[in-house]
Amino acid sequence: MTEIIVACDFPSKKEAFAFLDKFSEPVYVKVGMELFYREGPAIIEEIKKRGHKIFLDLKLHDIPNTVKSAMKNLAALDVDMVNVHAAGGKKMMAAAVEGLAEGKPGKRPLCIAVTQLTSTSQEMLENELLIQGKVADVAAHYALMAKEAGLDGIVCSVHEARRIHQVCGEDFLTVTPGIRPAGSSKDDQERIATPAYAKEEGSNFIVVGRPITKADDSVKAYNDIKEELK
Numbered sequence: 304m305t306e307i308i309v310a311c312d313f314p315s316k317k318e319a320f321a322f323l324d325k326f327s328e329p330v331y332v333k334v335g336m337e338l339f340y341r342e343g344p345a346i347i348e349e350i351k352k353r354g355h356k357i358f359l360d361l362k363l364h365d366i367p368n369t370v371k372s373a374m375k376n377l378a379a380l381d382v383d384m385v386n387v388h389a390a391g392g393k394k395m396m397a398a399a400v401e402g403l404a405e406g407k408p409g410k411r412p413l414c415i416a417v418t419q420l421t422s423t424s425q426e427m428l429e430n431e432l433l434i435q436g437k438v439a440d441v442a443a444h445y446a447l448m449a450k451e452a453g454l455d456g457i458v459c460s461v462h463e464a465r466r467i468h469q470v471c472g473e474d475f476l477t478v479t480p481g482i483r484p485a486g487s488s489k490d491d492q493e494r495i496a497t498p499a500y501a502k503e504e505g506s507n508f509i510v511v512g513r514p515i516t517k518a519d520d521s522v523k524a525y526n527d528i529k530e531e532l533k
């Protein structure tokens with residue numbers, strides 16, 4: 304099954320709720336740094352009160368003990384999914400999962416790793432980060448590391464989802480941004496894919512922002528994607 308996560312990239316809660324209140328059914332929303340750092344944990348509580356699910360996209364990356372304590376607090380907010388940078392290493396990722404389990408015993412939030420940011424070029428990887436290897440191979444290695452550390456999945460492009468499932472197993476989740484329904488604007492995304500193609504490639508969650516948030520009729524745009532995924 305492929306689920307939709309709507310990227311709620313708004314500057315403040317005013318715009319975020321004007322958007323969310325158009326929906327009469329619960330949706331899965333991604334709250335990122337922009338909104339969270341402005342509105343704080345209160346916005347999470349308000350979104351949860353309205354019955355929506357939340358992927359809190361803060362990409363934690365620090366020493367294991369700090370990440371563990373931070374994750375304990377995020378889990379207590381009752382978010383459904385969080386993420387870390389795999390570059391923090393296995394110990395840090397395992398600590399993240401431990402913190403989540405302590406913060407919400409019984410049903411901890413899903414923990415997803417960022418392998419390489421899409422803004423990282425081959426040239427930057429080799430010459431700035433001093434990592435030798437192809438970006439895609441490094442991403443696959445980081446994905447396996449995330450799995451070994453006990454994480455639930457990774458963020459990747461639709462074009463990598465199949466390989467990640469081959470390397471890490473079908474149960475390891477792939478969360479894929481860069482989704483554009485046929486005919487919609489590419490915006491600043493490069494390697495885009497349609498919802499149907501994402502499903503075909505085995506993506507578990509598609510992250511869709513502007514094609515829904517900027518549509519004249521956001522609810523219709525959301526429902527059309529839902530139909531395409533059936």
Ligand code: C5P
Nearest residue numbers: 310312421480481492510511512513514
């Ligand atoms: O509006 P759009 O559909 O392009 O939004 C995609 C969302 O996914 C944004 O919140 C963006 O920051 C996020 N994202 C991405 N590419 C990545 C990781 C995250 O587009 N590699």
